[in-house]
Amino acid sequence: MTINIITGHKQSVLLGIAILLLSQKNTFIIITNNTIETIVAQHSMTLSPSSSEESVVLVEHEDNTATTLEKESLTPDEDAPHAVNIVSIGTETTGYAFQFHPDRLQAILSKVPSHYKVKVVSVVGAFRTGKSFLLSWFLRYINRTLSTENETKKWYEQVDELQKGVFHWQAGKERDTTGIWMWNTPVVDEKGESVLFLVDTQGMFDHETSMNLTACIFGFSTLLSSYQVYNVDKRIQEDNLQQLALFSEYAVTAMEDQSETAPFQMLEFLVRDWQHFDEEDEDNVDRMEESMKEYLDQVIRERDVKDLQETREQILNTFQNIQCYGLCHPGFAVTKKKFSGQASDMEPMFLRLLDRYCTRVFDAVPCKQIHGQTITVAEFGNYCEAYAGLFAQGAKFPQAATLLDATATTNTTNAKLTAMQLYTQGMDRTAGPHCTNYVPPQELQEQHELLRKQSIKAFQEKANFGNKQKILEAKNRLEEELSEQFTVYESLNNGRNPLLGLEVYVIPGLVAAFAYVLRWFTDATCSHTVCRATSQALHHTWTVVTCFLLIVGATKFQQLKAMFQRIQQAVGVLLDAQKEKKD
Known part of the structure; x- marks a missing residue:
């Protein structure tokens, strides 16, 4: 204001x-x-x-x-669509610390079911090259294409301003975005199977950010995204390629001796203020897009100079798919500080290309994968926390071995959780807390062995990345936890044993019956003078035990009732066992 x-x-x-x-x-x-x-x-x-x-x-x-x-910053309405700072950058006094905010990320992720697949579009590049401006147009494209209102106009023709309900941007020479921001309103696809997140990043090389911190921002954004847009100005220069190769070197090192597949999915060079269109192609967008592909092929083709060729090989080995697109200058009105995003003030060719580009991006965003496995919302949050921890120590880019270890540890942890979930779900159906029937020990042991083998197999299928010794150690821990969990299910099942606790009543009852029979026998066979003392002792024993049983029965009526029910179950179990032996 x-x-x-x-x-x-x-x-x-x-x-x-x-x-x-x-x-x-x-x-x-x-x-x-x-x-x-x-x-x-x-x-x-x-x-x-x-x-x-x-x-x-x-x-x-x-x-x-x-x-x-x-004035003091105002906190936006949490329910209103806005960008959320998930990674903030400290000041000189804090050593420009890289600070991840997991609570803010989880607040966004919690808006969608945890089993949804994740798609992430992230934009990186030098500062003051229009990254936030581009993401704001992405938001307008998404909102307009999801809306059914005013279908007679192109979506961009309906935009009369671009500073409300979008990523914050402004014209000028000073940097505007610091840290990493995520839009707080996920976009769920029509099938309800995946969800899209948009991520904005601090501009690189802004005279205030160190090279290490730049590497952190670029590296973390690359790790998060499934569609990485590398925003460059006017052309793809050799230093753009060298910087990209430098920041992606760690991923290639982590991939070495593990897999031949590139670790990251999609990289697109978005060349702003494109200057390579031929005049005769200005009315033919298809031909303009063909020229973009030809330009990329020329940029990344093989070189005779060794270091130039190594740079290209590094990039090609890092990303599975590399593309290029060009947007012409949007018009000089955009450079004015008072410009607020009116489409009517922008170049028509820019809007036409922007329309094609938005469609191109959002029709092709792949689901996020790590080591060939599609990531869910729940797993995405775990990976974000694991990776962010690597960058949080004094804004220093991690060693490749550390990155590999963090990735492998998270992958192994997720595999272990999946295996334990498979085991507990099966055992819960057999002898879980909500079960009421007693399961014979042999049958319970057989079910445990079956589910244990299935869980170990599921773990081995998913835990296929990282140090083999650490995977083996995790497997051993999984087996120990399965055994501990089985002990719990055994205890629960034993609590339902119909014969459990009968000794409390059976032993005193047998003592009382024995004393009564023996007293009757002594009275019938012994003389009055000889067996009188014995008869009285047996009578007292019978009387005391009987009174004890009556008192216990009076105070524990419900337990006795349950005991008789267990006796009936026990008889049924014995009869079933005899029947199985005969069969």
């Missing part, structure tokens, strides 16, 4: 500021000498909802000098 305060005396500025900060209305404050007039503003306020900051611009009436005071 920008509010102009016009004053004739500089000493009145502070007074004007105080009134402005206290005011809750949109006002135009005029300060002349010591007189303050407040008028309700109709056109003096320009609001930019896409920005989270407010500034107050003071313009002196006499010499037209300006002073800008930054």
Whole structure:
């Protein structure tokens, strides 16, 4: 929000500021000498909802000098669509620390089911080359194509501004985006099987960011994305290729001796302000796109010079698919600071190419894969946290071995979780907490062995990347945890044993019965004088045990009722066992 305060005396500025900060209305404050007039503003306020900051611009009436005071950032509505800073960059006092915010990422991921497949479009490149501007057009394309309103016009013809509900951008020479930002509104495909995320990154080589931090931003963005757009200005220069090869060297090293497949999926050079169109092709977009492909083939073709050829091989070995597209200059109106995105002020050819490019991108975004396995939303969050931890130590780009280890560890952890889930789901159906029937121990053991083998097989199919010894150690830990889990299921099943606890009643009952029979026998066979003491002792024993059983029965009626039910079950189990033996 920008509010102009016009004053004739500089000493009145502070007074004007105080009134402005206290005011809750949109006002135009005029300060002349010591007189303050407040008028309700109709056109003096320009609001930019896409920005989270407010500034107050003071313009002196006499010499037209300006002073800008930054007010405290406002927190946007969490439910409203906006970009969320998932990676922030520290200041000089914090060593320009690379700080990942997992809670912010999880807040976005939690908006969609965890089993959905993930698609990520990320834009990287030098600063002030229009990355956020491009992503804002991506958002307009997505929103307009999903809408059924005003189908008579092209989607870009309906855009009358580009600063509300988009990634924040602004014209000028100063950098605008710092860190890495993700749009907080995922786009679910029509089939409900995958979800798309858009990611914006801090510009590289901005005279304020170190090479290490630039590598962190580029590297982390590449690890996240399934469709990486490398934004370059006017042409693909050799230094663009060298920087790309440098930042992707770690991925190639991690891939070495493991797989012949390139670790990353899609890289597209987007050449802004393209200057290679032939004049006769200006009305033929198909021919213009063909010339883009020819240009890329020329750029990455084999070279005789060794270092140039190694650079190209490095890039080709890193990305499975490499393409190129060019956008002409959008028009000089875009370079003005007052430009807010009106399509009517832009070059028609730029809009036509932009239309084709947006369709090209979103029709071809692949699902995110790591080591050949398609990643779900839940797994994507785990990988993000694992990779971010590598970049968080003083903004230093990790060693390739560390990157390999983090990737392999996360992959092995996910494989172990999948295997444990397979085992517990099967055992829960057999002897889980919600089961009521007792399972014979031999049958329970057989089910455990079957599910254990299936779980180990599932683990081995997925844990196929990284150090073999560490995978073996993880497998051994999995087997130990399966055995521990089986012990839990055994305890649960034993609690349902119909014979469990019968000794509490059977043993005293047998003692009482034995004492009663023996007393009756002694009374019948012994003389009164000889067996009297024995008979009395047996009588007392029988009486005490009987009273004990009656007291226990009175206080534990429900347990006795359950005991009789267990006896019935036990008899049934015994009869079934006898029947199986005869069969």
